[in-house]
Structure formats: structure tokens, C-alpha cells
Amino acid sequence: MDFSDTQTETEFRQTARVWIQDNAPAYLQAPLSGSGFGSTRTGDFDPIAEAKKWQKTKAEAGWACIQWPKEYGGRGATPIESVIWGQEEGVYGKLSGTFIIGQGMCAPTQVGTEEQKQRHIPKIVSGEVAWCQGYSEPGAGSDLAALQTKAIIDGDNFVINGQKIWTSGAQHSDYGILITRTDSEVAKHRGLTMFFLDMKSEGVDIRPIKQANGDSGFNEVFFDNVRIPDVQRLGDVGDGWKVALTTLMNERLAIGGSIATGFPEIQALVSELIIASGPANDNQAVRSKLADWYAKSAGLKNTGARAISALSKGEVPGPENSIGKLVAGGMMQDIAKFAVDLQGLGGLVTDPAIARSQAQIQAMLMRSPAVRIEGGTDQILRNIIAERVLGLPEDMRADKGIAFSQIPSSQNTGAR
């Protein structure tokens, strides 16, 4: 057991650190450090412009998407180097939010032609173009394969009609990947086809969703007779589910460890707060909770370290890493509720100008429900652990082997 870098890793870290010191936008360090709970803070600067600038700077020096092959603009780095880079990039990594869908999910899906790869991937690396993904629909969330957005072939094109939802960054994106239904008369997973499209295409209408917490980080995207050339199809007709699984796999391989839990916030709060019994820090109920939450956040951090070790040895981290978001999401919500409870009415203040830490807790309180849903609900993650890690049998399904058009739904049963 050894927590230090190997010789090669030390050299790599040093090179990365020096380059970051010389090139990172230091003026953004303070506001970025205050980011979290669903927002990227860049002070007086435009977040999208700053994100593009940093991405371009990195790409020009070979520090963008470093795990990708050099021929597509990457660095050909090893997984462990990628982790080290992430550690060194630190707070500036928060600027990458704009590109995370394109880099994390879309580019690896480019099973398209070599020509398509050559054309699109380097621009994803350089931040010149941003991508989004059209997966979820109002009627297809956890049960993604229940999606209804239709694609009908018409000569060299497919014509798309339908609606996507929870599309992060659609309003800033140049391209998107889109999963559609091309056949309703086969079992639901078999009638899907994946495309990519120009988000400026005629018939695409992007509308921000106002979320429960008042922010608008996501969009609805409507498709009204949008034409996508067949050459922009990814994979075969009917193979869309397979392509989608590849992207989701890429999303889930992202290693935990840096995921926000709310622990630093609650620790900071109780170290200053006076409650009826005296300093909150001395209250037994507070201490008990604090210990539990610290143990969980340390457990996540140490689990992350084990995954990094596995990477370092050339092993692929498995589905066991889905515990990160499951633990962190619930914990953040518990912490926020507990923190508000400790403060009484003062805890309800949402104006950072009046009460900075309370406002941050309020932001956690109102954002944390989304953490437990986005990218796999708590329940879906538990299913994944139960089936893929523990090997428990699959759930009995009411939709197995039935043509999509015959599957009971709230529409065709009249239920609401």
C-alpha cells in the first residue's frame, strides 16, 4: 500500500502542474471555488466564453481530452494520467461543464465513418463546438427505451417528430446526439436508432425548463419535421439501444471521489453556529450526524482512491462505482435538511447578501432532489448494484417480448 506517485506519475504531475500555473485563468479561481450545487460561478465573466477560452488554451497545448488519441487532438494519455490531470486542474475543471456531454458521451459514440470522426472530434477537443444529448422524454426517464420520438425514413433523410427533455446545454450546443424510434412493431429495445444532428436545423425548438429550485439548467427540445441526413445515423437502424448503452457506460465510468456531498458545508456551519443547547459542535445529536457523514464522505473518497489504483494497474473500474452518486445525493439532501432545522427561521433565508452560508445550504436543499434523479435515479442505481454487482435476478417485466405499440402505457390505458 502506497499513496505516492510512481516516478513516471510524478514527472507527469509536475509537467501538468507547471503548465496549469502558467496558463490557467487565475482570475476565475475565487468565483469558481464558490461554484457548486448545479451552478458554475465565473464572477463578472461570461461562463460560456470563459469555458471555450480555457478549452482552446488546453487543446492548443495538448492538454484537452488527454486520454484520446493524438490523431483526434488528444494526448494519448493513460487513465491514471487522466486522473492526475483532473486533480491538478482542480477548480478550473469546473469550466468543462459546457463540454462534458460532448466529451464524456457523444464523442466516444462516434461510431460513424472515419471522415465523421476526423471532422467532429477535434472540434469537440478544442471546444469550438459543444454537443448535447437527446435521450430522456417526458414519458421515458428511467425507462429510457420507452421513448417515442419518431424517425421515419424519407429518401436519403430521416424525418423526426417528437420531444426530448432534460437536455443540458441544448441552447449552447452546435450538435446533439438523438435517440429515436424507427419501428414500433418490434420489442421496444429493438426499434431504436441513433443519429447526430445540427441543433440549428429547421424545426428544432429549444425551450428552457424552469426547475423546482427556480434555476433553468435544462431544456425541452421539440422536433417538428426535422430532417436528418442518413449519413448522420450512428450505427445500424434498430441498433440505437446498443449505441446508447455505450454512451451511458462512458458516463458511468467517470470516477467518483470529487462528487459534492455537503460535508464541508455542514462542518463549517456547526463550527460557528450557536443553538439552544450552546455551540452546535458540542451537541450530541450534531456530533453523531457529523461523524456519520464524515465516515460516508471519507468512504467515498477512499473508494475513489481504490478505483484509481485499479486504473493504475490497467484494470477497468466496474459498476461498483455507481455507489458515489447514490451516497452523495441522499447525504446532501439529509445534510441540507438537518442544517436548516438547526437554524430555525434563519435557515430559510435564501439571499446570499444577508446570510451566505445559509443561502448555500438553501441552494443544497433545493438542488439535492435533482442529484437523486439525474443520470440514474437512486432506485435505478440500486437495481444496477443488485443485478450487476450482486448478481440478483432481473425484475419481472410487463413489457418483455411485446411489440412497443402493444405495451401498456398511461396513454393507451387511459390512466393518468
Next chain:
Amino acid sequence: MNFDFSSEDRMIQEQVRRFLSEQSPLSMHRSVMEGEALQATEVWRGLAELGLQGTAIPEAYGGVGAGYLPLCLVAQELGAVLAAVPFSSSIYLAAEAITCFGSTDQKERYLPKLASGEWIGTLALSEGPEAPTQTNLKVARSADTLSGKKLVVPHGLAADFAVVLVASAAGTDLVIAGLEGVERVAIEIVDPSIAAASLHFEQAQCEGLGNPGEGWAMLETLQHRAAVLYAFEQIGGAEQALNMAVAYAKERFAFGRPIGSFQALKHMMADMYVALKLAESNAYYAAWALQNDAPDLRLAAATARVSATQAFQLCARDNIQVHGGMGFTWAFDCHLFYRRSNYLALALGGLNEWENKLVDALPSAVA
């Protein structure tokens, strides 16, 4: 970074696992629990033949000197089979106390016999229903003798000597007392395989361990070090309880399908897995901190202890739930894990005590 045990350590673990799976099945645990024997003597002897009691004891004192990392893995395997041997009391507590605080002479006299398994040691702490503190101890030392009654001493029926926390002129001391001639009474506890006893000292011979007056401070150090090893026993047990639950949920049918296909049970077992993973990762870190005497050893140990207690208690409890009514029969093994999980949770001070130790060890918040 290499946050994993070495292949040498894993080989030792594998060897212990093989030995225990052959020699220490749960039926062995049951025979100790239900019978007259104070421990599974053959298992204890077999462990000694493999040199395992001496894993972390220095070679100069008859041990193997392989350090704490392999000892942690030995603990995990012992925990997984609920081994009915006094390993925890004798090695994590008594041997550790003498290794940390003993004089050269004491180390020469005690450690080789502990390493060979010839002697069994234990720690005598508790005196009654309330937790021992620096000021409520009634067992007292006067020069080379001690008097008073220690209640619930784990493995007290089998032990040859005890490290005893006593009140003294200097405050609190640790002493070593041989148990020959000391009156012992068997005490029934939640895990009968532990052979707990109350010890009645009457002018019993003892010798000081470490500096007089530093008993409480030494105890704290000892508890933190032992917590790491107890945590490994706990995760071993937790993993086995989870395995039992999963295996049963695949085999048992209800409503025409395996019960493991019901999400209500799947999610319960997923939560058991999550608790186990967090505890395992915290225990790994604590193992590293123990082996390297890291500055944050206390925080790491308390964290590992809190997580491991939570994990084993959850897994043992919900293993019974997954088994339904069968899980509440004496014949099924679920209660053995439930019993052991509750013993281990309290053996070194309860969850609440360790939550407080954890918070005490936290670096202050960056406000």
C-alpha cells in the same frame, strides 16, 4: 498510487481463508456456542502452526514481523467465519498493549508465548453497566496487587492473563495480571462463543505496564489501534452476511419467482453492499495509517470503526430480514452473524463513543 494490499499480503489472506474454510465452518462456531468448550481449540492451534498470532509481533519476540497489513487481512477472514477463537482479545488487545507499552523484559516474557498461541491474553476494562471513565473505576491497584471486580471480560474464561485498567495513586494505570487463582464466573453475553467472564481480583499479583498515571492515555492509543483490526473483522462478517442474503434470495421462491427479483429486497441488499464498500474503503485507509503510524491514525481508525460497525450491524440485521421467518430460527446461521455483529459493535466501545472519538479527531472546519 497503489491503494491495495500487496500480492504477498493477499497470499497470506488466501492461505488463512483456505485453512478456515476447512477447519472453522459455522458448525464449529455452533459447537463452541452450544457446548462446554471455551474456544475452538483445534482452530487456535492451527492458526498458531501457520504463525498467524505472531503476524505483527516483531521477530525479536517470536513473531513473524510481517506488520499490520497482513494482520488486517487475517482479521477479515476470522470475521468472515465468526471464528470461535480468542484472537481479537489476545492479539489486537493484549499483544498490542505489550508491544506498544511493555518493557523489554515484559516483551520477552509475554510476546513469544502470545505469538505461539501458548498463552491467551485479554483486556479487562468494564466494571458494570456504565462505561468506564477515568474517574469511575473501582478496581484499584496498590503496589503489586490489585483488587476489585471486572465484569464482561471477553474471552475471560480462556485467558491466561489480562491487561487491566485500574485506579491507582497516580490516577489510572494499566497492569498485567495472571489469572491463575483469580476467581472467574462465566457471564452470558449476546455472542456465547466469546466465553466472557467476570474476574474477581482479591489482592491478586500484578505488574505495571507502561508509566503509572498514563493508563487512560495508553488505553485510548490501544483502542484506536485495535479499532482498525476490529473493523476488518467486522467487514469480514458483513460481507459474509451479505453473501448469505444474496444466495438465499436467488434460491428462495415466492409468488412464483425468486425473491431476489423483487426490488424491495434488491434495494435492501444494494444498501448493504453500499455500507460494506464504504466500510471496506475506510478500513483500507486505516490499515495504511496503522502500518505507517500516520499522523491521522486516530481519525482514520475512528472512521473505519464507525463505518464497519454500521456495515456489519446493517448486513447482519437485514440478512435476517431477507431470510424471513427462516432467518429467525436457531437452525439457520443468520443469528450467529447478528450476535457477532452486536458483540463486535460493543467490544471496543459502542458506536456513540466512536462517533465522538471521530469528531474529536476531525481537523477544524475551513470556514
